[in-house]
Amino acid sequence: MPQQMKTSADLRVHNQTRLLRLVHDADEPLTRAGAARLLGIGRNTAAALVGELEAAGLLHEVPAETTGRGRPTTLLLAHPDGPVAFAADIREDSWTLARIELGGRLTELETGEHDRTPMVFDEIRGATRRHATDRLASLGIAIAGPVRDGRRLHISHLGWDDVDLGEHIGDEWPTVVDNDGRLAGLAEARRGALRGTGTALHFHIDFDIGGTLLLGGDSQRGANNIAGEFGHMPLTGSSLRCMCGVQGCWSLDVGANALLRRFGQNPGYGAGRARGREILARAEAGEPEACRAVDDNATALGRGLGALANALDPEAVTLSGLGIDLIRLRRGLIEQACAEALMRFRRADPPRILAGTVGEIGPLRGAAEIAFDTILSPGWLRTRLQAGPSM
Amino acid sequence: MPQQMKTSADLRVHNQTRLLRLVHDADEPLTRAGAARLLGIGRNTAAALVGELEAAGLLHEVPAETTGRGRPTTLLLAHPDGPVAFAADIREDSWTLARIELGGRLTELETGEHDRTPMVFDEIRGATRRHATDRLASLGIAIAGPVRDGRRLHISHLGWDDVDLGEHIGDEWPTVVDNDGRLAGLAEARRGALRGTGTALHFHIDFDIGGTLLLGGDSQRGANNIAGEFGHMPLTGSSLRCMCGVQGCWSLDVGANALLRRFGQNPGYGAGRARGREILARAEAGEPEACRAVDDNATALGRGLGALANALDPEAVTLSGLGIDLIRLRRGLIEQACAEALMRFRRADPPRILAGTVGEIGPLRGAAEIAFDTILSPGWLRTRLQAGPSM
DNA sequence: CGCTTTAAGTTCGAGGCGAGAACAAAATGC
DNA sequence: GCATTTTGTTCTCGCCTCGAACTTAAAGCG
Numbered sequence: 010m011p012q013q014m015k016t017s018a019d020l021r022v023h024n025q026t027r028l029l030r031l032v033h034d035a036d037e038p039l040t041r042a043g044a045a046r047l048l049g050i051g052r053n054t055a056a057a058l059v060g061e062l063e064a065a066g067l068l069h070e071v072p073a074e075t076t077g078r079g080r081p082t083t084l085l086l087a088h089p090d091g092p093v094a095f096a097a098d099i100r101e102d103s104w105t106l107a108r109i110e111l112g113g114r115l116t117e118l119e120t121g122e123h124d125r126t127p128m129v130f131d132e133i134r135g136a137t138r139r140h141a142t143d144r145l146a147s148l149g150i151a152i153a154g155p156v157r158d159g160r161r162l163h164i165s166h167l168g169w170d171d172v173d174l175g176e177h178i179g180d181e182w183p184t185v186v187d188n189d190g191r192l193a194g195l196a197e198a199r200r201g202a203l204r205g206t207g208t209a210l211h212f213h214i215d216f217d218i219g220g221t222l223l224l225g226g227d228s229q230r231g232a233n234n235i236a237g238e239f240g241h242m243p244l245t246g247s248s249l250r251c252m253c254g255v256q257g258c259w260s261l262d263v264g265a266n267a268l269l270r271r272f273g274q275n276p277g278y279g280a281g282r283a284r285g286r287e288i289l290a291r292a293e294a295g296e297p298e299a300c301r302a303v304d305d306n307a308t309a310l311g312r313g314l315g316a317l318a319n320a321l322d323p324e325a326v327t328l329s330g331l332g333i334d335l336i337r338l339r340r341g342l343i344e345q346a347c348a349e350a351l352m353r354f355r356r357a358d359p360p361r362i363l364a365g366t367v368g369e370i371g372p373l374r375g376a377a378e379i380a381f382d383t384i385l386s387p388g389w390l391r392t393r394l395q396a397g398p399s400m
Numbered sequence: 401m402p403q404q405m406k407t408s409a410d411l412r413v414h415n416q417t418r419l420l421r422l423v424h425d426a427d428e429p430l431t432r433a434g435a436a437r438l439l440g441i442g443r444n445t446a447a448a449l450v451g452e453l454e455a456a457g458l459l460h461e462v463p464a465e466t467t468g469r470g471r472p473t474t475l476l477l478a479h480p481d482g483p484v485a486f487a488a489d490i491r492e493d494s495w496t497l498a499r500i501e502l503g504g505r506l507t508e509l510e511t512g513e514h515d516r517t518p519m520v521f522d523e524i525r526g527a528t529r530r531h532a533t534d535r536l537a538s539l540g541i542a543i544a545g546p547v548r549d550g551r552r553l554h555i556s557h558l559g560w561d562d563v564d565l566g567e568h569i570g571d572e573w574p575t576v577v578d579n580d581g582r583l584a585g586l587a588e589a590r591r592g593a594l595r596g597t598g599t600a601l602h603f604h605i606d607f608d609i610g611g612t613l614l615l616g617g618d619s620q621r622g623a624n625n626i627a628g629e630f631g632h633m634p635l636t637g638s639s640l641r642c643m644c645g646v647q648g649c650w651s652l653d654v655g656a657n658a659l660l661r662r663f664g665q666n667p668g669y670g671a672g673r674a675r676g677r678e679i680l681a682r683a684e685a686g687e688p689e690a691c692r693a694v695d696d697n698a699t700a701l702g703r704g705l706g707a708l709a710n711a712l713d714p715e716a717v718t719l720s721g722l723g724i725d726l727i728r729l730r731r732g733l734i735e736q737a738c739a740e741a742l743m744r745f746r747r748a749d750p751p752r753i754l755a756g757t758v759g760e761i762g763p764l765r766g767a768a769e770i771a772f773d774t775i776l777s778p779g780w781l782r783t784r785l786q787a788g789p790s791m
Numbered sequence: 792c793g794c795t796t797t798a799a800g801t802t803c804g805a806g807g808c809g810a811g812a813a814c815a816a817a818a819t820g821c
Numbered sequence: 822g823c824a825t826t827t828t829g830t831t832c833t834c835g836c837c838t839c840g841a842a843c844t845t846a847a848a849g850c851g
Contacts, residue, residue, distance in 0.1 A: 015441060016837080020406075021808065027404070051809070052830085078817095078826040079818060079819080079828060080828040165745075171745070224620065230713075232715030232751070234713075241710045244635075246637050246648065254747075255706075255740070255744075312634075321627050322623050323622070324624075349646070352629060353645030354554040354562070408837045412836080443798095444802080445839075468798085468848070469798065470797045471847060
């Protein structure tokens with residue numbers, strides 16, 4: 010249990026956590042007075058909270074420009090020596106490492122290629138070591154496969170069958186690993202088109218579909234951290250057998266693999282992605298067969314979204330990857346198919362279907378968020394406040 | 401926003417809320433010393449918290465029987481003049497009203513029949529008025545249809561199309577209305593087979609399937625409180641059109657309607673339920689055609705469960721209604737079909753499929769839980785502590 | 792039977808927290 | 822140049838939980 014709040018000391022840490030979260034989540038730098046108003050606390054209390062956080066090297070106050078009458082206040086910024094998180098995104102044959110500070114400013118540090126073995130984790134550890142300072146507090150990693158219990162990886166197309174990440178992660182830094190589609194959704198919920206939604210869904214459409222249910226800005230993880238394989242539900246009546254071992258998966262009809270199959274090409278990875286995009290381009294240019302392939306893709310997408318909306322009642326649905334192109338090219342078809350799959354009484358108020366706004370950086374951003382979730386927790390903060398800025 | 405905790409006064413209310421929740425959720429009456437240990441607070445603090453709660457008429461301390469060495473302590477019981485919740489379950493043509501006190505003790509008060517119009521809410525209000533004392537603090541109502549935003553009802557088989565409950569509910573008592581399947585699931589999560597699970601699913605199988613996703617003991621409600629129509633996802637490849645307006649719904653293959661259709665009978669309500677049970681009985685007696693119908697039902701059930709498990713990764717799944725019979729008669733078939741619909745890497749660790757243990761009283765129990773959730777909230781408690789027991 | 796042990800209850804002082812009031816300070820605007 | 826507005830600062834107050842010390846009430850045991 011995450012240390013239930015009980016004492017007045019817990020209360021202070023709790024309020025400081027709320028304050029830091031507010032600063033981290035804000036679009037624009039907050040003023041101290043503004044933050045106090047948002048938290049509903051007095052100016053005196055805010056001064057005390059911020060003072061301790063500055064002393065602990067977590068916040069930095071700088072004079073704010075005056076905007077009107079009244080005594081000028083200060084802006085709450087990330088402390089120049091404050092904790093930072095590193096985030097890594099492991100794609101098919103490359104990876105990116107970035108540094109994120111409080112407030113979300115992201116700096117790319119290094120990218121590299123990898124040999125499609127779990128050695129990529131050691132590479133990332135090496136890169137982290139190259140860039141790490143004592144400011145590094147937490148490392149988040151996004152990878153394209155289900156991560157059971159946060160440490161056991163299953164990626165069939167890389168031939169990773171139940172790879173235990175324990176030894177690959179090491180213990181130099183607190184490290185969290187999660188699925189890239191889920192993290193992309195988390196990024197939309199925290200800093201993208203799903204901001205402020207209570208219940209939402211996000212789907213990343215690449216060769217197939219991965220997604221996540223977002224509740225109050227957090228992604229639903231399931232009992233074993235392997236929730237989100239929406240693409241492997243039989244939502245479109247396909248009679249094909251999927252690589253996952255199941256018949257009729259939604260992913261057989263949506264995504265690059267579905268486009269490729271239409272043209273007699275094998276489901277693929279690597280170069281297959283370019284061929285998928287080529288089909289989209291041909292459809293955009295008006296080639297009939299490509300158009301029909303994209304039509305079918307969009308229709309199947311919409312049907313699945315409608316079915317899921319019946320069960321989960323999302324306020325909005327965001328898409329990333331190919332989904333962004335499908336929205337651009339076939340919004341009408343998607344919405345129509347979705348409406349037909351919606352129960353009648355829902356059709357007057359369908360979920361909004363939106364293109365994600367975080368972009369390709371989504372998994373990286375999401376990895377940064379889960380890394381910062383470690384930092385913005387009462388437990389971490391309590392330790393830091395006791396240990397001082399040199400922690 | 402539910403009144404964020406900020407001050408030390410909030411802290412006390414927070415701890416008192418935790419204490420009351422502990423008492424409400426406990427199987428056996430708790431001792432004061434035991435509760436203090438569970439909450440991780442000192443005996444002195446516990447004495448202060450309990451003292452105030454007793455003075456506010458929320459808890460009652462009685463001497464506990466000594467179990468071993470040491471000074472005897474007291475048992476924390478519901479106060480004889482403490483707040484109670486009423487819960488109502490509206491079934492097809494009848495209703496039940498019950499009284500629930502802190503700790504969960506449930507007393508049936510009255511049952512009646514109704515004319516299948518929204519007037520049933522007025523009847524329930526009348527019955528509530530007959531039994532109400534000033535102890536009544538909250539009323540929870542379970543009903544067999546989606547309740548949009550907690551007040552707009554859609555029940556196609558009763559011809560209720562977007563019925564606004566505002567006027568029917570009145571404002572004599574705080575009243576919450578929700579879907580019966582969801583409430584049955586909540587009952588399993590709070591007091592049944594799903595107790596202690598982090599992520600779970602519950603399905604009530606009657607004529608069709610309704611369900612809910614349970615996260616940390618709470619049911620997921622969706623953006624408009626109409627989540628849970630899992631039965632209206634196309635999980636089994638049916639080509640039939642469902643009454644809900646969608647093609648291929650899972651509910652077309654699972655539940656009493658699917659059994660009836662197999663024997664050329666129309667999907668029904670009322671007497672149809674008995675005919676469905678009769679088919680189950682004939683299958684149990686070994687009649688081949690009935691057996692096949694039940695086999696198909698069980699197989700379709702399992703397939704859907706597997707598909708949903710891929711997406712939501714539940715730790716366990718409970719069933720109520722016909723689901724209990726299907727588990728009893730065809731557990732093997734359900735589990736086999738579920739496994740086949742699970743992605744390969746999940747098959748070694750499938751979700752547990754369990755019969756619900758709360759029984760037919762599930763919706764009523766769940767309605768009691770949401771009614772008590774009102775009472776066991778910091779806001780309500782704060783008011784009560786200020787107003788004294790006469791509130 | 793009386794002493795020891797155990798587990799609770801009780802009392803009291805210490806330390807911490809946020810609220811609120813009063814005042815000071817720093818900007819704008821007329 | 823003075824009133825206005827907004828924020829920072831200081832100080833007191835009430836509230837909370839904790840921990841230590843002590844008391845109380847049972848069981849165990851010789």
